[in-house]
Amino acid sequence: GAGVSQSPRYKVAKRGQDVALRCDPISGHVSLFWYQQALGQGPEFLTYFQNEAQLDKSGLPSDRFFAERPEGSVSTLKIQRTQQEDSAVYLCASSPGQGASTGELFFGEGSRLTVL
């Protein structure tokens, strides 16, 4: 389809495992965002890419979280040594312009991570 695609949709990890979550943005979209949504909460900003450059990573909760977008298209969010508090839905969004300049982000359905 033409929307933002995320995989896997569901991931169960044992505490201490590393996980990688993938995002395919809408083709041609310059900006890509990662948000974390804990149960019963709204999405919280993690990081922002403009093309391949990571311009804002102020929301990453610890150095166990790492995101990349090496060719300015697909992005991967990696979480090392997962902990139970990392359990959440990880949302990827993209937009055609710089940042959220119009306020319209196009979200994927999310990857639900459960850490046991």
Next chain:
Amino acid sequence: GDSVTQMEGPVTLSEEAFLTINCTYTATGYPSLFWYVQYPGEGLQLLLKATKADDKGSNKGFEATYRKETTSFHLEKGSVQVSDSAVYFCALRDPMNTGFQKLVFGTGTRLLVSP
């Protein structure tokens, strides 16, 4: 810091009832305000927006007016349909404080409409 507060749900209505979902915000700058909607099994999508005080955003029969004096952006619809059942998120963007790249979301309000 910036924040958004929404009324807790679920909001349960019968079809054709009037809907209000309250949203208030705290921001240090002059934010733009948004309502996003998440239908079951789908990603969040922009419903409407307002970029300055007294602006009214509207879409699909929904409306919200940016009220600076009360720091509010309440979502309204005159006659809801079963297909409006979804989770609604109020959000703001405050470029002076957090830049153009970050949206701050409320916790979401689930709307359930019965026939």
